[in-house]
Amino acid sequence: MARPSVASHGLLAETLLPTQRTCRLCHHSAHIAYYTHRTVMTLSGGYRLRLAVRRCQNPECLQYHRPYRPEEEGGWALPHGEYGLDVIALVGMLRYRQHHSLTELHQALRDRGISIGERTVLHLLARYEELVSVHLANQDRLHSILSQQEYVILALDGLRPDIGHEVLWVLRDSVSGEILLARPLLSECEADLVVLITEVQKMLPVPIRGVISDGQHSIRNAVASALPEIPHQLCHFHYLREAAKPVYEADRHAKKELKKQVRGVRPIERVVEKRNDDEAAIIRSYCSAVRSSLTDDGHPPLAAPGLTLHERLTLIVASLERGAKKRGFPTELECLHQLLTKGLTTTAALWPDVQAGYAWVHRAAHLLANAEQQAAKEVQENYLSLLDEMRQEVDTSEPLRKMIATFLKVTDSYRPGLFFCYDEPDLPRTNNDLEHLFGSTRYHERRATGRKQASPGLVVRGAVRIVASVASQRYHFKGPELQPCNLTQWRALRHQVENRHEARREQYRFRKAPAEYLVALEEKLSQRTMRS
Structure with missing residues (x-):
């Protein structure tokens, strides 16, 4: 050379x-x-x-x-490509490691002296996603990684970026963190999932020791068909969220009713907003504490935003009353005290059922957490004792009985798959790692694109975009590493993605001009009929 x-x-x-x-x-x-x-x-x-x-x-x-x-x-570059693999690698790393927007990517390349248009930057980003997916799907690479461990723990979940479109199914090894397969499917039926699981099982150099997923029935049936002898752990987080849904809804309703009663904090602040004395500062601080409590939301299944609000407002009222015993109330704080007391009194009847319901949920979560590291049989026995206690709660209010009934019904459905994780090493209790992977990808996609909902790119290119996003956090790819060993495999993957792009374009054409779209279809249909 x-x-x-x-x-x-x-x-x-x-x-x-x-x-x-x-x-x-x-x-x-x-x-x-x-x-x-x-x-x-x-x-x-x-x-x-x-x-x-x-x-x-x-x-x-x-x-x-x-x-x-x-x-x-x-x-140096892909066939017919004008930009080197090192440029493609830089575009991908800036997007998925530093989460640059398209404008920021374009400017970063211009700052390095590369003359390029924004649309071309999008094309290079697409090539990066495809090349990373091909690189990670290399069988020799996967075999060398997975052969170092004795087994695989399969995590399975589906992501629907947009309602009415394909579901992106991801199968991941929980031990190594490697994505084994990512593929969009039009349905969530058992037969399609069996094909995916079987395909992954055949490509693995080591056996599958366990499976972790949520409680979706199509997933349960597919795992039972494809891996009948493999322990299938059902996610504790999804289980508790579904079982505690009536409790959470009751808590949310009680919170809504309490917030209705505690309206009027802002007028109290306006009265003292132009004052700079110490008393005005104290009043503003109490009002700020109330508003902070009102805007703090929790997440199911264990966080109780209503109970948290009730507890904090109760603490504020108690603090005001202690302060009043010493020096009396200022007029503004007296109004705030009356406002909070009225709200707590009006909603007092709603909280006992919520408190009792969450007490059961927290006890269940504590047993499933298994801090004592007990065996699966012991945890199951303790959990069954808790369920027996819940069944014996007959002298309770009607709402609480409905909460308990739902909890027991959901538990009966999940119970066969709740306790494998205590005897199988590396089998997680929850599928939250894969859920976090989806959530992180959606978050950074919205952040980089400025879209409130999932972008069309995530719907169409999800199979390669998810893989590239996750891999870029773990590996720093350089240009030569992205060189495809098999151009045919890369072209086939690109063709599949382009077909999904074309399906999306067809939908856009119909929405833009329905009549013209249907006329064109009729002409194609008539020409086909004439030829036949």
């Missing part, structure tokens, strides 16, 4: 020669037939590549006169 030199038009010139001097099929000599040129923009500058192309000279060979291009060419 020649030493780089500066060409007359300002680009570095470099000549690449094929290392293969004979035909790969017949081993006959393959002489240099001609030279071709291409321009590639890299982070280190622009290059004018001079490529020597060999051809087989054996007329009887099936590869006769077919070109052999330099092997080193693939390390």
